[in-house]
Amino acid sequence: MNWSYAQNIITGLVSLVKGMQVTMTTMLTPSPTVEWPSETAPLPPRFRGHIMLVADESTGFARCIACGACSRACPSNCIQVIGEKPEGVKKKSPTLFQLDFTKCSLCGLCVESCPVAALAYSRDYALAGPDRQVYSSMDLLTGFASPLTEQCHEL
């Protein structure tokens, strides 16, 4: 009998067993799959979502003073801020704070340039909407009370 014939069969068999070992250990290690949307993967602490306004803790109004620094700092020109000064108050308040997220490059210059730290990154990453409008003109004042009206902005 040819020796290499038998040797071939034996080395072949060993390699088969090794291959099966690999698949078996893979099968027994838990899969890293996160079953979105019923569960979400943990977001890193410095995750950058679209920007959002930060509320003033004492009043509940937006901290924004409508100075327009973010709007000027934005390289893609996607922030539009209009503000008014309410009666008897020193600071201006925004009446419109609109973000065109379709143009935003998430560079973060607006957040850095804000003098009163009124901007932050949201942790909203599941972005989906029925039409373009939802992201091309996001109203960031939604949900904030305003000193001008004392009423909540409705969506």
Place this chain on the structure above:
Amino acid sequence: MMITEISILRTLLTIAGITLVVGINAVFVVWLERKVAGHMQFRLGPTEVGPFGLLQTVADGLKLLSKQIIFPSSADTPIFILAPIICLIPVFVALVPVPFSKTLQAHELDIGLLLVIALGLLNTLGILLAGWGCDNKYALLGASRAVAQILAYKIPLLLCILPVILLAGTFSLREIVVAQQESMWFAFYQPVAFFMYLIAITMETNRSPFDFAEAESELVAGFHTEYSGMMFSLFFLAEYTYMFLASAIASILFLGGWLGPILPGPIWMLLKIYFFLFLMMWFRWTFPRVRVDQMLTFGWKILLPISLLNFLITAGVMAVL
């Protein structure tokens, strides 16, 4: 009069029982296959439909049922229709002599094993008809490969079964298990035959690494390229039932069928069958498809001489003792 009534009832029960076994087995095995495949590839497999995705196959089956069956214009329609039926029916019938316990058996035949082997051959005829009837070059290539393959595995397969028949002295599947009750399981007497039989049944059921008839990456879908809807799922059903049958025969011949401690016989039988089914899935998701010439070389130059030698040695030892 009494006898005919009982035999008619028995026949009806057999048909109902086998249909049930075939259906539930197919639903479960397809699910298991997808789960095993998923977990072996760092995935989860089906999870959404039903608990653990168990009803996924039912949903897919319903989808296939509602789909249109497309007949190619140049197909040979009678053969085209006949092919999936010829694939499925013999496996159906071959389950008749398979015993699930000493008493739970559709019909005891003293040549049960012979019947199973003979009907098993018809599967390839179905594949050949499917490839020939639909007038598609990929289908025909797949079918011709299946025919080339049958010559390479069927003779070693029979030569692996023969030593068991020599040891048991019978062709009856029930008697083969009873013979193992008195001694040990035949896998311990015939480890070489057992191992070769495992390889031969992966070839017989057209599964990777020997799935030449289908060969998705080479031949679109091989012999069932042109089939759609329910006719396609008949091929699927036939394949998974064939795996069930081959595993059942393997456990009867080598692992003592329903024999085992504590648990009742049918449960042991099913455990052994699903052990073999899992093994075949494990093979499929581990080994890549070999080349056609490699498979033929392997069948003729390795499987055949070793199984022939094993048979001759067994026969010699039996003659001396």
